Amino acid sequence: MRAKYSIIFFVVVVTAISFYPGKRISAQQILPPLKEVFKKDFLIGTALNSMQIYEKDAGPVKLIPQQFNAVTAENVMKAAEIHPQWNVYQFEMADKLMDYAARYRMKVNGHTLVWHSQLPVFVQHMKDADSVMRFFVDHINTVVGRYKGRIYSWDVVNEALEEDGTLRRSIFLETLGEDYIVNAFRLAQKADPKAKLYYNDYNIEQPLKRAGVIALVKKIQAAGVRIDGIGIQGHWRYDAVPLQYIEESIRAFSSLGLETMITELDLSVLPGPWESNEADINKTARWNERMNPWPDALPDTVAQIQAKAYASLFILLLKYNQQVSRITFWGVNDGQSWLNDWPIKGRTNYPLLFDRIFLPKHAFYSVIETRRK
Ligand code: 9MR
Numbered sequence: 001m002r003a004k005y006s007i008i009f010f011v012v013v014v015t016a017i018s019f020y021p022g023k024r025i026s027a028q029q030i031l032p033p034l035k036e037v038f039k040k041d042f043l044i045g046t047a048l049n050s051m052q053i054y055e056k057d058a059g060p061v062k063l064i065p066q067q068f069n070a071v072t073a074e075n076v077m078k079a080a081e082i083h084p085q086w087n088v089y090q091f092e093m094a095d096k097l098m099d100y101a102a103r104y105r106m107k108v109n110g111h112t113l114v115w116h117s118q119l120p121v122f123v124q125h126m127k128d129a130d131s132v133m134r135f136f137v138d139h140i141n142t143v144v145g146r147y148k149g150r151i152y153s154w155d156v157v158n159e160a161l162e163e164d165g166t167l168r169r170s171i172f173l174e175t176l177g178e179d180y181i182v183n184a185f186r187l188a189q190k191a192d193p194k195a196k197l198y199y200n201d202y203n204i205e206q207p208l209k210r211a212g213v214i215a216l217v218k219k220i221q222a223a224g225v226r227i228d229g230i231g232i233q234g235h236w237r238y239d240a241v242p243l244q245y246i247e248e249s250i251r252a253f254s255s256l257g258l259e260t261m262i263t264e265l266d267l268s269v270l271p272g273p274w275e276s277n278e279a280d281i282n283k284t285a286r287w288n289e290r291m292n293p294w295p296d297a298l299p300d301t302v303a304q305i306q307a308k309a310y311a312s313l314f315i316l317l318l319k320y321n322q323q324v325s326r327i328t329f330w331g332v333n334d335g336q337s338w339l340n341d342w343p344i345k346g347r348t349n350y351p352l353l354f355d356r357i358f359l360p361k362h363a364f365y366s367v368i369e370t371r372r373k
């Protein structure tokens with residue numbers, strides 16, 4: 001009789017667990033933490049959106065501090081958000097992020113001080129150098145000053161290069177001239193002498209653009225200004241991760257005395273509308289069904305290929321664990337990724353290690369395995 005009740009009890013519990021929405025959370029509790037697995041190699045980071053900073057989204061509440069030891073604000077530290085008007089700063093969200101990171105002992109990378117995109121409206125149409133300079137100096141001093149001593153690092157300048165390695169014709173170049181980059185690093189260094197200072201961009205592993213970065217770095221160093229590292233964003237395709245170029249870049253940056261980071265990693269599985277692998281958010285394309293092949297689920301074969309691609313990348317990065325200091329994913333799970341809406345709005349992409357209900361994908365396990373080998 002007792003045995004019978006035990007069996008019934010067991011069946012009820014197992015059934016309840018499998019239907020309970022918290023199932024995914026209990027599954028996460030037994031996952032190997034990426035941050036522990038790669039503890040001796042590099043920081044493992046993620047970008048956080050505002051829902052996550054406020055811990056409003058129950059799905060990742062436990063997962064994020066369990067898996068990651070570094071965070072980057074996906075948006076809340078960008079100029080348009082933090083500095084909406086002359087003399088008006090909105091620090092609330094960024095402050096929350098700092099509190100969140102302190103609570104979970106995570107390192108914060110500030111993203112980003114000088115970027116042509118996501119500029120506040122009052123700056124976008126400025127033509128005269130004096131006004132732009134006033135904004136530029138005030139912005140860097142105020143934002144860096146606020147988090148002085150608490151923030152680990154800053155993406156001082158973001159995406160200042162064209163694909164051919166020349167300087168992007170941004171508002172900063174046009175009004176302030178090419179020294180604006182050296183000046184940005186100089187100001188940031190002065191405002192928080194202990195923060196690490198980085199240049200961050202996409203496609204800079206590609207030879208032409210990489211040459212542009214190297215020229216920039218040499219200029220900064222020749223001016224006696226400090227730069228600590230280069231962030232290769234890492235928005236790649238699952239079937240075309242440029243391993244050789246990444247390796248060459250790590251070596252080249254390291255020979256300039258710099259650390260390398262992969263700062264916005266995601267491996268898109270959807271067809272791209274263009275030949276080149278861009279991440280310029282101002283370039284978009286039109287929706288059509290062929291461009292959204294897996295609206296319901298990622299086919300297992302594709303998930304397996306993606307897992308292999310992630311593994312090959314991590315194997316390479318582990319080889320350079322002395323030179324590579326951080327790997328940050330651009331988001332926690334597939335549902336949250338910017339790639340669902342760029343370059344075509346409303347697609348279903350699957351670029352990260354966790355799926356839409358925050359369960360680990362093949363890619364998660366293949367990444368973990370690279371350290372065990
Ligand atoms: O992921 C970010 C997305 O939510 C924003 O709408 C967009 C514009 O601010 O920026 C995205 O993040 C970008 C990052 O800041 C810089 N590199 C390219 C990233 C993807 O566009």
